[in-house]
Amino acid sequence: MSHDYIHQNRRLSQSNASWIQQFACEDIDCLIICRGPIRKEVMDVFTEMGAKYSILLSEKDSIIYQNALAPELRLISDPTRIHRVPDYTGASKEERDQRIQQIIQIAKDNGHNSIFAGYGFMAEDESLVRAIEESGLTFIGPCSRTVRQAGLKDEAKRTALAADVSVVPGVDDLTVRTLLAKASREGGLDVIAKAHQLQIPDGASDADQAEALLAASYQALVDVISIDEIAAQAEIEVAKLFDQQPNNRIRLKAIGGGGGKGQRILVAPKDYPGDHHTQVKDAASKVPALLREVLNEVKATGRGDNKNVLIELNIETTRHQEIQVIGNGEWCLTLGGRDCSLQMHEQKLLEVSTTVESLQRAIDASDQHPAQQEALAMDLAILERMEDEATRFGSAV
Template sequence: MSSITFDPDSSWQSSFCFDHVKCLIVCRGPIRLETMTIFEELGANFGMLLSEKDSIVYPQTLAPELRALSNRSEQVHHVPDYMGATKEERGQRIEQIINICHEHAYTHLFAGYGFMAEDAEFASRIENADISFVGPNSKVIQQAGSKDEAKELARSLKVSVTPGEDRIAAITLLSKAGASPNEYFQKLVKKHKLSLPQKWQSGDPLEQAISLLQASCEKKVDLFKITELQQETVRQVETLWRENPGKRIRLKHVGGGGGKGQRVITAVDEVEEAVMSVLIESKATGVGDNKNFLIELNIEDTRHNEIQLLGNGEWCIELGGRDCSLQMHEQKLLEVSLTEEMLTAAADEYDASGKKTQAEVLRTDAKILKSMCKQAEEFGKALHLDSVSTFECIVEQDAHYFMEVNTRIQVEHRVTEMAYRLKFTNPDDPEDTFTVDSLVAAMLLINCYGKQLPRPERLPRYVSGIEARLNAT
């Protein structure tokens, strides 16, 4: 199967070439070999990072990647690790990656589905170094990848979100400000010489607190103590429990992901330790780190569904869903495609065999999927999504709640590729079309030619797809 099927006789299609691309691949795992294979097929040049840990501890796991390289001395770049164990090491590693790109004339960088792929600061520094980041741009990553900002955008679009509080850091600062927040905030601005937008005081006190915290992160100063954050979290949790007795509550750092940086609590005396664990796991205990996290009801007996999105900054298209409900230790084990075609076909089969109850359940699932897909596409358009992302939801009976957006390719993206392909049509000739069967190829295509591409059509390939994982536990 070709990742992109071009007609060599089409001048329009021939304009989409990739021989100008030299891409440094900075991810690890199966996505690295997949990307190398696709880039080679498309005629793009590439190299890869190789950490000392991969080289020494796991030499055999990289055999497929290393065998695929024609010039290992030029295409493999050694680093101690991928992002460093501390904030200082992380900064050094980013600088090292940028230097590697410049020294070896890399024009592009691909970060796969590792944490670097969703790091707005990393993406911004790559962009500022005149290296093209293959994925959503840094502004999209910042707005959608930060869970609090994503929920704010979702609310503005009337997207259903999980009940809770997503501004605990700002509430903590506002509580500390006391009865005269304006006066207190002005003192902080002068004391720390914070740089703020011209009209930062035009909003309400909570919005002002958010602006101050953003400025403090840039300045690398703290405006409250972790103990004060813990105390305010206790108050917020107690309020949420009074309104929702018997429910568990989840704390989730705004920059967390993959099951990291979150804790579920069942009692008030667990709050302080949970807050500290969330911050430590998210590497957010340092001075000036973003210490905000979400406080949400832990919706029980749910299904974890997600919608695949693709956009070019102007249009956005949804590619159906995936059910990732079977998990262990917050890590997905089984991913199954969710498509309207599959649910409709299965409902019709049940109807034909007289199983009306099962048919009705599947038709309800199809309605839920349609609603999630509609909200996901609207979110992507509002975000000006310019690559791939995943709109994640939790489903409880016939209701669904927006959870977060992952601004990167997902491990389970192949499940979607089994279900759908994309067809692009020449705006000047409806007979002139090409198809894309790979989301990684679509990412590079959009990165290089995004604004020239018309909105594609989604074509069904197979009724469903499934992927199983073997996870280290």
């Protein structure tokens, strides 16, 4: 905790400015429920801020990898600050709901007033955030409404489209399409709803009714469509995209998860032998198996799980840029971007901060190098556009 470039004294109560003192965090007593490097970073920052914390420890951390002790565990000498659970999320919706309640109870039993879930995975689980809010504890992160609209990738894409924000072309409503196709075969959505003792709203469009029926099924922990039916519909949708874009690969992406998990890429039809029809058919035939892999990887195969999967054109030549957004429900602004293009196996190795000001300075300093200046000017234009779209998206959620 002594590296000058990394560690700082963040105890804001020691500031001479009363305005800064009001942001002091010494009253935080947080249960950290993420793992890995993020957990270590959070522990360091909380220590620097003077905040108290405890952590969850799963069997995967403490038993399976018992000879590879996580470095953050070496920093905790008080065993009462380590709370053991079988795993962090559970393998099904029922287990996840049980784990959420267990986490909340652990926090309350040990006097914690807040919970931090890191980034991705559980931090993007609306049910976790909502349960924490309802328990009276503080979730350090976005509210449950924002998590629903921005955390699940399908909801996020729909929100983005409504806010005129650019998205990757593809299909974001696979489960709705699957249910509508099933309804056309079995006599309508009403028949399916009655078979599962569920209700759907009157007067809505077919797509809205299907969406409502799916939402009701998640709440009731029943499946109105099977994984086999979803996989079959996914194969149809992928074949349609491949027919239009035979030179492009397609990515299957789980709506939850993160860190590169829950994704598979389909080989483009052009790489298969035969005529166009045969190429498309063979390329799309790989979908069912890969879709099952995606759902298994993010543990979304349980009864009542949301099994929607995004189908997107794979962008082959791209840079991974992220925009930092902050807001409070009334206003929203951006704090520049991060270029995360240097990756290995879709895991970030390096993040480079980018701002309008820094790029403009770089442009001004490269007046003797026209090609470099042109490239930087393009970077600046892209960043400004992305920040503008990010502000609209942030305001929408």
